[in-house]
Amino acid sequence: MSDWPFTNPVLTASGCGGTGRELAAYGDLTELGGFVTRSVTLQERPGGGEPRIVESPSGLVNAIGLQNPGVAGFLRDELPPLVDLGAPVVVSIAGHSLGEYAELARTVGRTDGVIALEVNLSAPDPLGSGLLDAREPFQAGSVVGSCRRDLRADLLLLVKLRSDVSRVAETARAVVEAGADAVVVGNAQPAALPDGRAGGLSGPAIRPQSLRCVAEVARALPDTPLIGCGGIMDADDAREYLAAGARAVQVGTALFHDPTTAFRIAREIGPQTEPPAGEDDR
């Protein structure tokens, strides 16, 4: 596989850092392991109706609806400023079909300044969002295979899976066999807004479940690099994930509460010191 490109084990989570320019007001993006963009689709998406986010105990329920300018708009308007800032950019992609995923991977893979691709297979409401249904392991594997086929070999391919305790290890195995270099475990959990619309629950409320999923995948696939995500608010939370077998973490919802969180955790945990994959003596 390609080299591990993250010099710090703390990344932002997709959809939680604006376009990156807003987050850069509160810290130096080059100090993060990675800035993961919001999920980019082939066509522009205006996003869902209001309310888009409501509070719940120790969490937020969101239904943003993957608002994004489409891959062309993203490459034209949002990626260049990130590259100028020196951000270690990970582009998250979401597709409505296998063909769209493949086209997105090809397009982003041809672009300079991107250190990894993250295939989003973890939307809390994929069907309502109109995304390809990839909840079954074989479907997830198909998506990853179609992305991997045309992707340049030196670009790290991450696959982000939902924290579904009963299926996550099996799905992780399927995507690794299909060509994923590393697996991101944990996104907002399927939930509903007070008006009944489908959304995703994020924040500390879901951390124990995401942690369990990371532990399950680490046991099942001890040689696969894992990135843990879900409810990380401080460095101690991040260390829990690292102790459970994650090699890196993503910080998301905490940024909405305090935009300096990821920078602070990155400084506290420090630069990546583990050996590169393959030389791990685990």
Add this chain to the structure above:
Amino acid sequence: MTTATRTATGPVHVTAEVLATKSVGAFHHLSLVAPDVGERSSPGSFLALSVGDGHLARRAFWIHRVGPMGGHRAVVEIVVEERGAGSRALAALPAGAPVAVTGPLGRPFALPREPVRCLLIGDGYAAAALTGLAERLRERGCGVHLVLGGSDDAHVLEPLAARRSVGHVEVAVGDLTAAVLRALPEVDVAYAAASPETQRFVADAVAGTGVTCQVALERPLTCATGLCHGCPVPVLDDQGDPHVVRACVDGPVFRAGRVDWEALG
């Protein structure tokens, strides 16, 4: 006091201290020692506060006043109306309490280059967004006519203080539309900080009159910093094509004609 300051402009995230708190009419005024927030603010800026106790979303408030107080150079005053658990908790903060503050946030009002005649329309506690604007406009030699509204007397923001600093103040309890219609023919520029219904009324009233109008939109915000995409504002570009932007970073101040009021809901 911790300060995360990277540049000389733009927002900072700081642990502020409540310096003073008072009830005025239906509202609570909080004076905050928040280093760099006041110094960097402009009329129309807002800030975000953390509530604590497991509340992850921020609470956003207009910056009402910035000035020296108790030996501090730029104390920031905000106006809180109790609407839910978060604003109740913030209104109850005692002097000396620490509170996480991010600010100044958002695109502020654009100021006229010439000394023009200005109508300011402020409804309820949202009128706090206009306090600094009125002062800045007066400094520039602009005529200022302020219409202050509110559901009742207690919800009209500081009419006496406004009379001291603004040229012409008109209080319109209950319904301020008649006062706005009377004043519009006499002005070149209008600024509105009010409910969406009132702002839409103003936008419709100025359409085609030659009066330029800016509105300070108040939308439900989660992060208030541009990160979450939770505060969509439908807008129309110069060709009339629809787009969705964020209230917190693309606003909160918009040209009234840019907002797609029909879609805003």
